[in-house]
Amino acid sequence: MFSLDVKSKDPIYTQLEKNIVRYINLGIYEKNSMLPSVRALACELGINPNTVSKAYKNLEAKNVIYTFSVKGVFVKGTESLTTFNKIATDEIKTALRDAKNSGVEKTEVIEIVNEIWERKEND
Amino acid sequence: MFSLDVKSKDPIYTQLEKNIVRYINLGIYEKNSMLPSVRALACELGINPNTVSKAYKNLEAKNVIYTFSVKGVFVKGTESLTTFNKIATDEIKTALRDAKNSGVEKTEVIEIVNEIWERKEND
Amino acid sequence: MFSLDVKSKDPIYTQLEKNIVRYINLGIYEKNSMLPSVRALACELGINPNTVSKAYKNLEAKNVIYTFSVKGVFVKGTESLTTFNKIATDEIKTALRDAKNSGVEKTEVIEIVNEIWERKEND
Amino acid sequence: MFSLDVKSKDPIYTQLEKNIVRYINLGIYEKNSMLPSVRALACELGINPNTVSKAYKNLEAKNVIYTFSVKGVFVKGTESLTTFNKIATDEIKTALRDAKNSGVEKTEVIEIVNEIWERKEND
DNA sequence: GTGGTCTAGACCACG
DNA sequence: GTGGTCTAGACCACG
Numbered sequence: 040m041f042s043l044d045v046k047s048k049d050p051i052y053t054q055l056e057k058n059i060v061r062y063i064n065l066g067i068y069e070k071n072s073m074l075p076s077v078r079a080l081a082c083e084l085g086i087n088p089n090t091v092s093k094a095y096k097n098l099e100a101k102n103v104i105y106t107f108s109v110k111g112v113f114v115k116g117t118e119s120l121t122t123f124n125k126i127a128t129d130e131i132k133t134a135l136r137d138a139k140n141s142g143v144e145k146t147e148v149i150e151i152v153n154e155i156w157e158r159k160e161n162d
Numbered sequence: 163m164f165s166l167d168v169k170s171k172d173p174i175y176t177q178l179e180k181n182i183v184r185y186i187n188l189g190i191y192e193k194n195s196m197l198p199s200v201r202a203l204a205c206e207l208g209i210n211p212n213t214v215s216k217a218y219k220n221l222e223a224k225n226v227i228y229t230f231s232v233k234g235v236f237v238k239g240t241e242s243l244t245t246f247n248k249i250a251t252d253e254i255k256t257a258l259r260d261a262k263n264s265g266v267e268k269t270e271v272i273e274i275v276n277e278i279w280e281r282k283e284n285d
Numbered sequence: 286m287f288s289l290d291v292k293s294k295d296p297i298y299t300q301l302e303k304n305i306v307r308y309i310n311l312g313i314y315e316k317n318s319m320l321p322s323v324r325a326l327a328c329e330l331g332i333n334p335n336t337v338s339k340a341y342k343n344l345e346a347k348n349v350i351y352t353f354s355v356k357g358v359f360v361k362g363t364e365s366l367t368t369f370n371k372i373a374t375d376e377i378k379t380a381l382r383d384a385k386n387s388g389v390e391k392t393e394v395i396e397i398v399n400e401i402w403e404r405k406e407n408d
Numbered sequence: 409m410f411s412l413d414v415k416s417k418d419p420i421y422t423q424l425e426k427n428i429v430r431y432i433n434l435g436i437y438e439k440n441s442m443l444p445s446v447r448a449l450a451c452e453l454g455i456n457p458n459t460v461s462k463a464y465k466n467l468e469a470k471n472v473i474y475t476f477s478v479k480g481v482f483v484k485g486t487e488s489l490t491t492f493n494k495i496a497t498d499e500i501k502t503a504l505r506d507a508k509n510s511g512v513e514k515t516e517v518i519e520i521v522n523e524i525w526e527r528k529e530n531d
Numbered sequence: 532g533t534g535g536t537c538t539a540g541a542c543c544a545c546g
Numbered sequence: 547g548t549g550g551t552c553t554a555g556a557c558c559a560c561g
Contacts, residue, residue, distance in 0.1 A: 050551060061263040077534065087553050092534075100469065107291060108534050109560045120265050127261035131271060134257040135278045138250035140184035142243050145279040148254060152275065155258045156268040168476060173545060210546045296560060307509035333561045366511050373507035377517060380503040381524045384496035386430040388489050391525040394500060398521065401504045402514040419536060446549065456538050461549075477549050478545050536558080543551080 043084060051086060055094035060103065060123050063114055070116035074104060077112070166207060174209055178217035183226065183246050186237055193239035197227065200235075289330060297332055301340035306349065306369050309360055316362035320350065323358075412453060420455060424463035429472065429492050432483055439485035443473060446481070 041058040043051055062068045074080075077095065081088040095112050098104045101122045106112050138148065164181040166174055185191040197203075200218065204211040218235055221227045224245040229235050261271065287304040289297055308314040320326075323341065327334040341358055344350045347368040352358050384394065410427040412420055431437045443449075446464065450457040464481050467473045470491045475481050507517065 052551085057260060057263060064263060064265045076532075078532085088534095089554090090552065093551090095534090105292075106534070109532085110291075111533065117265065123264040124261075124266055127257070127264045127266050128270065128274060130257040131254075131261055131266075131274055132278065134250070134253040135275060137180055138247075138254055139278060140180060140187060141246040141250045142183075142187045142240065143247055143250050143254075145275065147251065148275055148279075149272075151251060151254055152258060152268065152271055155255065155262060156271075168479075169474075175545085212546055216546085298560085303506055303509060306511075310509060310511045335561055339561085363511065369510040370507075370512055373503070373510045373512050374516065374520060376503040377500075377507055377512075377520055378524065380496070380499040381521060383426060384493075384500055385524060386426060386433060387492040387496045388433045388486065389493055389496050389500075391521065393497065394521055394525075395518075397497060397500055398504060398514065398517055401501065401508060402517075421536085445547075447547085457549095458539090459537065462536090464549090475549070478547085480548065533560080534558105536556100538556080539554090541551100541553080543549105545548080 041084060043086070052090050052094040052097065055084075055091065056098055059094070059098060060120065063103070063117060063120070068114050070114055072114050073110075074112045074114065164207060166209070175213050175217040175220065178207075178214065179220055182217070182221060183243060186226070186240060186243070191237050193237055195237050196233075197235040197237065287330060289332070298336050298340040298343065301330075301337065302343055305340070305344060306366060309349070309363060309366070314360050316360055318360050319356075320358040320360065410453060412455070421459050421463040421466065424453075424460065425467055428463070428467060429489065432472070432486060432489070437483050439483055441483050442479075443481045443483065 041055065043054050043058075045051065047054060049057075059068065059074070068074065074095070075083070077088050077091045081091045084091075095104065095106065099106055099112075102115060102119045103123065104112055104114055135148065164178065166177050166181075168174070170177060172180075182191065182197070191197065197218070198206070200211050200214045204214045207214075218227065218229070222229055222235075225238060225242050226246065227235055227237055258271065287301065289300050289304075291297065293300060295303075305314065305320070314320065320341070321329070323334050323337045327337045330337075341350065341352070345352055345358075348365050349361055349369065350358055351361055381394065410424065412423050412427075414420065416423060418426075428437065428443070437443065443464070444452070446457050446460045450460045453460075464473065464475065468475055468481075471484060471488045472492065473481055473483055504517065
């Protein structure tokens with residue numbers, strides 16, 4: 040299901056957030072559909088319910104999902120992902136500045152970009 | 163001198179490493195020239211000497227500088243920055259994948275790349 | 286009919302109680318008139334019968350309505366609303382103290398009071 | 409020190425937030441001054457460090473304080489309390505509407521307001 | 532069964 | 547010593 044790396048410097052709850060956002064973007068989690076319950080997801084991933092809860096809380100604070108205390112947790116929809124877009128582009132900027140400063144060439148970076156977006160614009 | 167941001171999620175020693183690498187790339191720190199002493203740099207930047215020491219140790223482990231225990235710390239030269247290049251491109255890849263997953267478009271990213279390399283290829 | 290907000294921090298049964306009290310105050314539910322049955326009201330509002338039942342039980346405990354177990358639930362009359370008045374003024378006090386502590390000015394509060402009572406004293 | 413009521417419907421971390429905001433408003437906690445450490449405050453209040461941490465996290469999300477992971481937690485200043493003002497006035501509005509609906513008179517409310525702001529404007 | 536709160540306690544990075 | 551992460555586990559309200 041989700042790809043979690045316990046050894047990562049990213050905490051588990053952050054990885055979980057990113058995975059959920061990815062699923063929303065892919066349309067696997069649709070608008071207003073219910074996410075797995077805190078307990079169910081924790082059990083499936085073999086992690087503590089509190090960790091799942093923290094990820095859900097963060098996503099709620101970022102306006103991506105909403106919680107009905109007794110009914111469950113629901114997707115708000117892709118139009119609410121602007122905060123995540125902002126964070127993501129900020130991270131790109133930081134990574135690129137660091138790369139430039141350590142001598143990475145622009146052509147190298149363009150190649151990486153093409154690699155990740157899989158040159159689909161040429162298909 | 164160096165730009166350190168205590169509010170950053172990056173620890174200070176990492177920021178210090180990046181700054182030193184930047185200076186080497188810019189030619190401000192030349193090959194075989196001596197870096198400031200741990201104590202002097204710590205004092206100048208108003209940070210803990212242990213932090214400077216850790217940055218120097220890391221740079222030595224990454225083969226960027228070398229130490230003569232009594233005489234001081236010296237620059238190896240730009241040709242030794244491959245480890246840093248590798249780390250930097252890895253960080254770019256992670257940032258780009260996250261961005262793609264949260265719905266950022268390729269054109270946006272290309273724009274950011276151009277921005278940071280300041281379109282110098284057209285000069 | 287009643288305004289229920291499932292997203293509210295107030296549980297539904299509490300909202301239901303408040304709505305019924307409002308109707309009694311407005312004269313829509315008259316003294317000794319019969320309230321809708323638990324099942325009918327639950328059905329109409331699309332909520333769990335247990336929730337309606339709980340609201341009725343609470344209102345009975347607060348002496349606002351009375352039950353003839355077979356015949357139904359009846360309104361006691363506006364003179365029995367003192368408990369609700371007490372709760373309401375207590376909530377005002379708490380809200381006002383919190384507001385004062387977080388720096389809200391008295392004039393702001395007076396304005397809010399006028400707004401809600403719609404300056405009807407000038408009509 | 410702080411007034412905490414474990415029996416309150418307000419969770420402890422919320423009460424803690426309100427108390428801290430009160431102290432900032434009173435000038436007891438000055439701008440840029442350091443708040444008690446998570447552990448120290450937890451110990452003093454006889455509560456779990458996680459609970460203190462949650463209150464601090466919430467206040468940080470509301471832009472009232474800021475955290476330097478290793479150095480401590482600091483006050484941002486009274487000018488950042490607008491979120492709290494908004495929440496407080498929203499709570500007043502809700503409480504007043506409920507009161508009006510349960511038959512409380514405007515004059516009663518004005519009296520309560522005067523009581524809490526202690527008629528200081530007439531001194 | 533759902534999420535929310537809270538505790539006790541471990542381990543970690545940073546400086 | 548500072549905050550951050552995570553676990554295990556208890557108890558609660560709601561419906």
